[in-house]
Amino acid sequence: MVGFRVDKEKNILFVTISGEVMRDKAQEHIAQFAEKAAELKDNFAIISDYSLFKATSEKDYELICKVTATMSAKFKIGKIIRVVGGAKENLAGFKKYCNDAHIENISYVATKKAALDLVNKQ
Numbered sequence: 001m002v003g004f005r006v007d008k009e010k011n012i013l014f015v016t017i018s019g020e021v022m023r024d025k026a027q028e029h030i031a032q033f034a035e036k037a038a039e040l041k042d043n044f045a046i047i048s049d050y051s052l053f054k055a056t057s058e059k060d061y062e063l064i065c066k067v068t069a070t071m072s073a074k075f076k077i078g079k080i081i082r083v084v085g086g087a088k089e090n091l092a093g094f095k096k097y098c099n100d101a102h103i104e105n106i107s108y109v110a111t112k113k114a115a116l117d118l119v120n121k122q
Helices: 023-037 058-074 088-100 112-120
Strands: 002-007 012-017 044-049 077-083 106-109
Touching: 002 023, 012 023, 023 058, 044 112, 058 077, 058 088, 077 112, 088 106, 106 112
Parallel strands: 012 044, 044 077, 077 106
Antiparallel strands: 002 012
8 A cells, every 4th residue: 555645834745655565556656656746845855654564575675766766856855764663674675776776865764753853853
């Protein structure tokens, strides 16, 4: 499942990805992301919650990081914060593929509270 929520006041796009990535819905989710991101001002933050994400293969991390890189090129994104909970395999997978995609403005935290604290430090 993929969900999006926009907080225009705080200039944050919240993304929740739980369960498995449905590759056949990837284009639909990319379009939803772009639609929601267009509602925000430049240098908005993205807080993505992956604490309930279940990767089925390394390709899931690769796909998500490629989409992130594409959206970073299309929109002016200030910070990207990923909530990974205690899933060390998710943290390792994202770090590897996002590093390969040259995404530099990304942070990883264990909780949503920690993510909000990072945004508030801007």
